[in-house]
Amino acid sequence: MATDDKRPQGATDSFDVIVIGGGPAGYPCAIRAAQNKLSVACIDEWKNKDGTPAFGGTCLNAGCIPSKALLESTELYHRLQEEFATHGIKVSGTQLDLAQMQKRKAGVVRAMTQGIVALFKGAGVTGLQGHGRLLPGRRVEFTAHDGTRRTLSARHVVLASGSAPIELKSAPFKDPYIVDSWGALDFDTVPKRLGVIGAGVIGLELGSAWRRLGSEVTVLEALPDFLPFTDEQLSREALRQFKKQGLNIRLGARVSGAEVKDNAVEVRYSDAAGEQRLSVDRLVVAIGRRPYTKDLLAPGTGVQLDERGFIKVDESCRTGVENIWAIGDCVRGPMLAHKGKEEGVMVADLIAGHYGEMNYKVIPSVIYTAPEIAWVGLTEQEVKASGRPYKTGTFPFLASGRARAMEQTSGFAKIVAARDDDEILGVHIIGPLAGELIAEAVLAMEYSASSEDLQRTIHAHPTLAEAVHEAALSVDKRSIDSINR
Ligand SMILES: Cc1cc2nc3c(=O)[nH]c(=O)nc-3n(C[C@H](O)[C@H](O)[C@H](O)COP(=O)(O)OP(=O)(O)OC[C@H]3O[C@@H](n4cnc5c(N)ncnc54)[C@H](O)[C@@H]3O)c2cc1C
Numbered sequence: 001m002a003t004d005d006k007r008p009q010g011a012t013d014s015f016d017v018i019v020i021g022g023g024p025a026g027y028p029c030a031i032r033a034a035q036n037k038l039s040v041a042c043i044d045e046w047k048n049k050d051g052t053p054a055f056g057g058t059c060l061n062a063g064c065i066p067s068k069a070l071l072e073s074t075e076l077y078h079r080l081q082e083e084f085a086t087h088g089i090k091v092s093g094t095q096l097d098l099a100q101m102q103k104r105k106a107g108v109v110r111a112m113t114q115g116i117v118a119l120f121k122g123a124g125v126t127g128l129q130g131h132g133r134l135l136p137g138r139r140v141e142f143t144a145h146d147g148t149r150r151t152l153s154a155r156h157v158v159l160a161s162g163s164a165p166i167e168l169k170s171a172p173f174k175d176p177y178i179v180d181s182w183g184a185l186d187f188d189t190v191p192k193r194l195g196v197i198g199a200g201v202i203g204l205e206l207g208s209a210w211r212r213l214g215s216e217v218t219v220l221e222a223l224p225d226f227l228p229f230t231d232e233q234l235s236r237e238a239l240r241q242f243k244k245q246g247l248n249i250r251l252g253a254r255v256s257g258a259e260v261k262d263n264a265v266e267v268r269y270s271d272a273a274g275e276q277r278l279s280v281d282r283l284v285v286a287i288g289r290r291p292y293t294k295d296l297l298a299p300g301t302g303v304q305l306d307e308r309g310f311i312k313v314d315e316s317c318r319t320g321v322e323n324i325w326a327i328g329d330c331v332r333g334p335m336l337a338h339k340g341k342e343e344g345v346m347v348a349d350l351i352a353g354h355y356g357e358m359n360y361k362v363i364p365s366v367i368y369t370a371p372e373i374a375w376v377g378l379t380e381q382e383v384k385a386s387g388r389p390y391k392t393g394t395f396p397f398l399a400s401g402r403a404r405a406m407e408q409t410s411g412f413a414k415i416v417a418a419r420d421d422d423e424i425l426g427v428h429i430i431g432p433l434a435g436e437l438i439a440e441a442v443l444a445m446e447y448s449a450s451s452e453d454l455q456r457t458i459h460a461h462p463t464l465a466e467a468v469h470e471a472a473l474s475v476d477k478r479s480i481d482s483i484n485r
Contacts, residue, residue, distance in 0.1 A: 013041070013150070013152045013153070014152065014153045014154065015038075015039045015040060015041045015126070015152065015153075015154045015155075016033070016038035016039045016040065016154065016155050016156065016351075017029075017030070017033045017038050017039070017040045017041075017154055017155070017156045017157070017158065017348070017351060018040070018041045018042075018043065018132070018140050018152055018154040018156075018157050018158070019033070019040065019041070019042045019043070019157075019158045019160055019344075020043050020132035020134065020140065020157065020158070020159050020160060020161060020296065021042075021043070021044060021057065021132075021159065021160030021161045021162055021328070021330075022042050022043070022044030022046070022055040022056065022057060022116065022127070022160075023044075023046075023056065023057020023058060023059055023060075023160060023162050023328060023329075023337075023340065024056070024057060024059040024060070024064075024328070024337035024338075024340050024341050024344075025057075025160040025162070025327045025328025025329070025337075025340025025341060025343060025344045026042055026044065026057070026158070026160030026327070026328065026340075026344060027042060027044075027055055027056070027057075027116050027119070027120075027344075028341045028344040028345055028348075029042075029158050029160060029327060029343075029344030029345065029347055029348045030042035030120070030123075030125045030344075030348075031119055031120070031123045031125060031348075032344065032345045032348035032349065033125075033348040033351060033352070034123040034124045034125045035123060035348075036348060036349065036351070036352035036354065037352070038348075038351065038352060039126075040124075040125045040126065041125070041126040041127075041128055041152065041154075042055075042120065042125055042126070042127055042128065043128045043129075043130065043131070043132035043140070043142055044057070044127070044128075044129060045129070045130055045131045045132070045145075046061060047145070048061060049186075053129040053145060054113040055113055055116040055117065055120075055127060055129075056109075056112060056113040056116055057162050058162055058163065058329075059337040060109060060112045060113050060116070061109060061113060062181070062182040062185065063181070063337075064337050065108060065109055065112050066105050066106075066108070066109050066185045067181075067185060067202075067205055067206070067209070067368070068368055069104065069105040069108040069109070070101070070105050070185060070209050071205060071208070071209050071368050071369075073101045073104065073105070074101075074208075074209045074210075074212040074213055075212060075370050077094075077096060077212060077213065078212035078370075080094055081094060083407055086407055087407065096190070096213060096214075098187075098188065098189065098190060098213070099188070102186065102188065105185070128142055128144070129144065129145055130142055130143050130144035130145050131143045131295065132296075133295055133296060133297070133298055134157055134159065134296060134297050134298060134301050134303065134324070135151070135298045135300075135301065136298065136300040136301050136302070137153075138153060138154055138155065138156070138157055138323055138324070139151055139152065139153045139154075140152045140153070140154065140157060141298070155323060156323045156324075156325065156351045157323070157324050157325070158325045158326070158327060158344070158347055158348075159293075159296065159303070159311055159319070159324070159325065159326040159327070159330060160326070160327050160328045160330065160340070160344065161291075161292050161293055161296050161328075161330045162291075162292050162328060162329045162330055163289040163290060163291055163292050163329035163330065163335055164289060164290060164292040165180040165181060165182075165285070165286075165288075165289055165290075166285075166287050166288045166289060166290050167180075167285065168197060168255065168285050168287055170255050170256050170257050170258065171197060171255055171257070171258035171267070171283065171285055173285065174260055176282070177260045177264075177265050177281075177282060177283065178258055178260065178265060178282075178283045178285065179282065179283070179284055179285070180284070180285060180286070181202050181206060181284065181286050183284070184196075184206045184210075184282070184284040184286075185206070187210070187282065190210065190213045190214055190215055191210065191215050191280070191281040191282040192215065192216065192281050193215065193216045193218075193264075193279065193280040193281045193282075194207070194210050194211075194215040194216070194217045194218070194280055194281065194282050194283075194284070195217075195218050195219075195220065195265065195267055195278055195280035195282070195283040195284070196217060196218070196219045196220070196283075196284045196286060197219075197220050197255055197283065197284065197285045197286065197287055198219075198220075198221065198285070198286040198287040198288065199219045199220075199221035199223075199226060199227070199249055199251070200286060200287075200288065201365075201367050202286045203219060203221075203284070203286035204219070204242070204247075204367060204369055205367065205368055205369060206284055206286060207219050207247055207284075208242075208245070208247065208369045208370065211245060211246060211247055216246075216248070217246070217247050217248060218248040218250065218278055218280065219247060219248065219249045219250065220250050220253040220255055220267070220269055220278070221249065221250065221251050221252075221253060222252070222253065222254045222255070223251065223252070224251055224252040225251065226238070226239045226249065226251060227239075227373075230373070230375060230379065230428070231375060231379040231380055231381070231414065231416075231426070231428040232379070232380065232381055233380065233394070233412075233414060233428070234373060234375065234379075234414070234428045234429075234430050237410075237411060237412070237430050238367075238369075238373055238430055241369075241371060241410055241411070241430070242369070250269075250271060251271075252271045252272055253269045253270070253271045253276070254269055254270050254271070255267060255268070255269045256268045256269060256270060258283055263281070264279050264280065264281055265279070265280050265281070265282065265283040266278075266279055267279070267280065267283060289329065289335055290308070290309055291305075291308070291309045291310045291311065291329060291330045291331075292329075292330060293305065293309065293311065293330060301321065301324070302320070302321040302324075303319045303320075303321055303324055303326070304319070304320065306332075310330060310331055310332050311326040311330050311331050312331075313325070313326050313327075313331045313332070315358070315360070316346070316347075316350060316356070316357075316358075317331065317343050317346065317347050317358075323351075325347045325351075327340055327343035327344050327347055328340030328343060328344070331343075333360060333363075334363055334365065336363065336365065338363070338364070339363050342358055343358055346358050359446060361377065361445075362376060362377065362442055362445045362446050363376070364376040364438045364439070364441075364442050366434070366435035366438065368435060371408065371410045371411045371430050371431045371432060371434065372429075372430070372431070372432070372433060372434035372435045373429070373430045373434055374428075374429045374430075374434035374435045374437065374438035375426065375427065375428040375429065375438065376426065376427050376438055376441050376442050376445060377416070377424070377425055377426035377427060377441075377445055378416060378425045378426040379416070379426055379428065380392060380414075380416050380426070380428075382426070383416055383418075383425050383426065388418060388419075388420075388425075389418070389419035389420060390416055390417065390418055390419050390425065391416075391417055391418075391419050391451075391475050391476070392414060392415065392416050392417075392475065393414070393415045393417075393451065393471045393472060393473065393474030393475030393476070393477075393479070394412045394413065394414040394415075394471055394474060395412060395413050395414075395467045395468075395470035395471040395473075395474055395479060395481070395482055396409075396411070396412045396482060397409045397410060397411050397412060397413075397431040397432065397464075397467055399470075399481050399482045400462070400464060400466060400467050400470075400481075401461070401462035401466075402462040402463050402464050402466070403431065403432055403464060403467070405462065406432055406464075408431070408432035410430070410431060410432075411429070411430035411431030411432075411434070412429070412430065412431065412467070412471075413427070413428075413429045413431065413434075413437065413467040413468050413470075413471040414427070414428045414429070414471055415427050415428075415441075415451055415454075415468075415471045415472055415474075415475050416428075417450065417451040417475050421450065422450035422451050422452055422475075423448060423449075423450055424441070424444055424445055424449055424450065424451055424454070424472075427441035427444075427445070427468070427471075429441075429467075429468070431464070431467065432464055433464055436464075437464055437465055437467070437468055440454075440465060440468055441468060451472045451475040451476065452472075452476070454468065454469060454472035455469070455472045455473050455475075455476070455478065457469065466481075470482060
């Protein structure tokens with residue numbers, strides 16, 4: 001990426017807005033600010049494993065995009081082996097070419113990250129690759145990758161420095177045996193036995209991907225409940241599906257140690273039955289992520305971190321220091337790319353004096369396993385705990401003509417609505433393309449729709465979206481294509 005960083009040391013450049021971090025929170029913020037006719041620089045220090053710098057942050061380089069590319073390829077491989085014969089397609093001589101699979105994944109990532117360079121160029125954003133550090137007085141020290149340093153100034157600075165994987169003290173990373181999610185996306189052989197610590201979104205996606213290629217996967221989860229943040233009906237069905245697929249999920253399993261011995265990892269953990277041992281060829285630690293703010297703030301900026309290391313902000317992402325904002329994974333809220341993106345857009349609009357607001361109650365979540373799992377709003381147990389009278393409707397994909405045609409009938413769509421005014425409070429889907437289907441629910445909730453609004457909305461037939469329609473009908477026991485209970 002062309003940058004201006006060859007200017008003499010000490011030169012000062014000024015911008016309306018400087019964004020530190022070019023991930024899915026920072027780069028959309030920079031683009032929207034430029035669309036708002038502001039002069040913008042976006043500083044990003046990401047370097048890939050081969051040393052090449054790239055915009056896009058964790059999401060494009062080591063998270064959302066490579067994981068979805070790998071999940072797509074592995075699901076195709078799995079379906080080819082398990083499902084094609086049912087469709088009357090006989091295939092023989094199937095072979096896995098993992099090197100090609102990884103090459104395709106790398107190509108997808110490259111296309112997306114290079115896309116940001118083109119987007120910056122199109123919008124007029126100055127992309128600067130290197131480290132950014134906020135100095136007092138809305139100045140930013142920029143150190144390019146070649147070590148050249150200069151001080152920039154801005155009317156507004158947006159901090160979007162993202163997050164990093166949490167390391168487990170009892171199982172420290174030891175490449176290539178004990179790795180984080182990035183390492184687990186890059187295996188060059190299929191581990192015969194794979195251990196995953198953490199049955200969260202990332203652990204389940206990675207475990208599923210390698211299971212489909214033949215790994216024996218054991219997932220160790222310290223919590224006693226499976227996916228405790230999801231609707232209970234949804235988590236029960238998900239656990240049933242994953243077990244059926246051969247994922248060995250052990251709940252209440254606390255890891256106390258992991259050592260590399262003779263080309264394998266010996267894991268020690270305890271569960272209700274006492275001390276246990278597990279031997280695997282590769283171990284993935286996917287226990288969550290922490291905000292990343294290393295060398296981001298010089299002394300005296302006034303920007304504060306909370307006790308967990310997140311940059312403190314209000315609901316509009318203001319840090320409390322005039323014209324300094326923070327967005328994305330480095331601030332409170334779910335660590336999701338689309339949450340960061342919307343915060344970035346909101347901040348860029350607010351800076352330009354336009355309207356900008358985030359609706360934190362309506363942020364969708366998706367787990368890209370097969371079947372996919374997606375939800376938005378409140379779970380049934382949350383509504384119950386709130387004391388508000390409610391009603392629910394569910395529709396099984398087994399009764400969907402499209403799902404049957406696709407040979408993907410697992411799961412259901414569920415809607416939780418208020419009993420008093422019928423407002424939709426939460427939607428929970430496990431099934432084919434749940435991540436796409438949830439968009440309708442998000443839109444409905446954004447407009448405070450009632451279940452009747454969805455009931456009276458015509459859905460094309462035969463589509464998977466009819467499951468959401470029928471779940472809405474089922475809220476008032478008016479489902480046509482399933483028995484109302
Ligand atoms: C395996 C995996 C799969 C995931 N899948 C999904 C998914 O499907 N959907 C989803 O919504 N989310 C997913 N996530 C989460 C998602 O990646 C994050 O929520 C998202 O990347 C956060 O965006 P961000 O811009 O806040 O931070 P990041 O993406 O972490 O970007 C921050 C950028 O700032 C740079 N930076 C940091 N400090 C400085 C500095 N001082 N100077 C210059 N640059 C700096 C970093 O190098 C980085 O490039 C996944 C994460 C992982 C690990």
